[in-house]
Amino acid sequence: MPTATNTDDQPAPGFFFRFFVLAWIAYFRTLFDADFAAGVARLREGRPALPPPPEPEKKVEPEKKKPEPEKPVLREATPDAALQLLALLQREGRFVDFLEEDVASFSDAQVGAAARVVHEGCRKALREHVPLEPVRSEDEGAKLTLDKGFDAKAIRLTGNVVGEPPFKGTLAHRGWRAKDVKLPKMAEGHDARVIAPAEVEL
Template identity: 55%
Template sequence: MPRPTPSFVRRIGLAFSVLFQPELAARLQQLRDGDLPAGPTADRPSASGAAPAATPALRENPPGAALQLIGLLQREARFVDFVQEDVGAYSDADIGAAARVVHEGCRKVLREHFSIGPVRSEAEGSRITLAEGFDAAAIRLTGNVVGKAPFTGSLSHRGWRVTESRLPKLAEGHDASVVAQAEVEL
């Protein structure tokens, strides 16, 4: 049975995940290249040999906050302009110069509107042990995942968690889907 197409907001969230999680981007590339199976299915067990867990109930998120964030990133970093541009014809130096401007603006938006801290406090590369009942929503196991906790491994990425969000309030009737107004010079 085919999976339903993710909502627009979910696709935005996935795009940000790919942008800011190099491991996920690498897995996606492997999947697109046919080098990695899509993951456990009802007729194929997971790496641990166990049947896949039941799919949790999904809820639709209102798109306002995600669209507002894209608008802020566009205003401060020209993020949408940069991502929508076909950069194939540009030199690496040109792309690098543009990326520096985009990076600076994105960083400004994140610092101004969010408090973000690491999921794990240990240094990347540290050996850590995850006890039974660890927060699987905050920690993803990679590599040869077999058996059950406790798991011992190397921390390859500390992760990030938003601890506070300070998005501006929107006026009634504001169309958050317009993340950058068209400009007409007179």
């Protein structure tokens, strides 16, 4: 009788070897070896006795931290220039007097007359010492498009700001930019905090 062979061209074990050796070994090992029993179960289902080798773990590269934006360097402004400008507005247009006055008891005509004087004097002071020009030359209400790279320091977006430039919108205010600053020089020892000296009539 020819000897049976397995799929690897090796002689298959005979009946008595299978019954008296392999069967009993397999029986007891199946009882006490869970991994071996799992292999037998896989063979019965027609799958390989050994589980597939585990897939190599994929190396997870740590996320690169985005560089933090540089914090703007804050410069401390000296108050002298602001106080000096306020003094000029007071001298030319009685600006501080107008703001500190309780106008609730005045009539609209009285407030309007006072505002006209303040407006004329303050406008004169600004045009002489801090001449201004509009940031945008278009008329207010005009439609315009802001391309990528527009000057965000000179243009403020309002409303529903979504996405990236170009932005299309309506010019609500032209803005103002100082063309020059021509404040008078202060004498040594001058106290800029005195916006307007008290007046004493003799």
